[in-house]
Amino acid sequence: MKNLQNFIEQFKTMACILSVEKRNDGKAGNICIEIANKQYIEFLEKLNGNGKSSFETKFEPGSNYERFMPKALDFERCCHECAIEQKPVQAFIQPEQSNIHISMILLPLGIEDPNKAYCTLSQETSEESESSEESMLSAEMSKNVLKTCVKLRGATNLQKTMDEVIEDIRKICGANYCCVLLTNFNEHTYSVFSDSIKANSNHRSVRDYITEDFVDYAKTWLHLLAGNSCLIIKNKEDLETIEQNFPNWHRSLTNANIESLVLLPLEYNNVILGFIWVSNFDVSNTLNIKETLELTTFFVASEIANYQLVGRLEYLSNMDLLTNVQNRNSMNNRVSQFMNGKVQYKSLAVIFADLNGLKPVNDKYGHDAGDELLKKASSALKLTFSKSEIYRAGGDEFLVIILDQPKEDIEAKVQKLRENSENTDNVSFSLGFYYNENGGNIRTAMHEADVRMYEDKKQFYLRHPEKRKKL
DSSP: OHHHHHHHHTOSSEEEEEEEEOOTTSOOOOEEEEEEOHHHHHHHHOBOTTSSBSSSSOOOTTEEGGGTSOOOHHHHHHHHHHHTTOOOEEEEEOOTTOOOEEEEEEEEEOOOOSSEEEEEEEEEEESSOOHHHHHTSOHHHHHHHHHHHHHHHTOSSHHHHHHHHHHHHHHHTTOSEEEEEEEETTTTEEEEEEEEEOTTSOOOOGGGTOOTTHHHHHHHHHHHHTTOSOEEEOSHHHHHHHHHHOHHHHHHHHHTTOOOEEEEEEEETTEEEEEEEEESOOGGGHHHHHHHHHHHHHHHHHHHHHHHHHHHHHHHHHEETTTTEEOHHHHHHHHHHHHTTOOOOSOEEEEEEEETTHHHHHHHHOHHHHHHHHHHHHHHHHHHTTTSEEEEOSSSEEEEEEESOOHHHHHHHHHHHHHHHTSTTSOOEEEEEEEETTOOOHHHHHHHHHHHHHHHHHHHHHHOGGGGTOO
């Protein structure tokens, strides 16, 4: 060991000799740091900004690596592949809860030992991911990543383009299945944005397995990833590790006939947008697949973030956030579509609904109470006209547009609202209803409905003069 210590001290970078326990069952055994040079020991024992040891322990030769860092399947896989399988390995990792990026080179050592296999580890660290790392990708990887980037950047229909990209990724990985899963942990929502299944593989879409507790499974993935760029399951041993720590998810994987899996978070500006899932892939090409996917995922996450932002802006520009119906801007755009002949219809119904008594509520109880009344009003309209277009045309005025529905059905709904409005304890509307069985002009329909609404409002206040000033 003395000679090995002298050997490892010759490294100018942080370096150590790792041992991997040999096991008859083919599983990876304990991984220990047998010998380390001064630079590597200083790295393990370095102080953080609070003056406390980052790993809260001093280095001792022969220590299990988990004394110094959280358990990491990717790291263990690299060590096993190098020491046991005697293959040189290059990899990049980021320890949990750290902004340090580690570039590692592992080389196998031919030390005769019936119980352990050995390899050297040399590494460099940086606080930012080095662009040189990306330049080390093979020409084939670079071509694949560039192909993805060009497709996504030139997309006019992101959904269609993403379907093509996910198909490409599945083929690159030699996988039976690949998909993009979107999650919103704050709102506890999820969706499958795109997926691809290999023909004749008998593999099913993850859509068939999604249940109400899917978001809880996704949170499990965050624990498994633990700050790493991806999670790789490539054999029964890895699956057994999942079973020990997350039995419910293991059961789900087993039921879906998952034998191998690559799972990468889609992260943009430190927000998890979702995940890329690749299952039953070519495990003989694991490291190349890992590096290709890590870089590709960056572009996928960026495009999805832009897509969601555009969708959110479109929502904000067209929805009234208080009442959750479409706003006046959306109404004007819709009327323009009617006028330009972009809307085809046989019959047209327009209803103006003006909320009665809003001003007295605002004056007596404040605008918060008035806002609640507006919310109740929109809810009543959505409940009554559930399959219709509803807009907030102004402060207390709503517009409903109904196409190709029988006049009798609409009249019955309008009459029900009128009857409810006579009870001053209910949400009360003044209503103007216009119907043209031949379609007709939208502006004419809106004008006629507006005139009838004001007449109805006049009659309402004649019957309920108290509603003008107080409840």
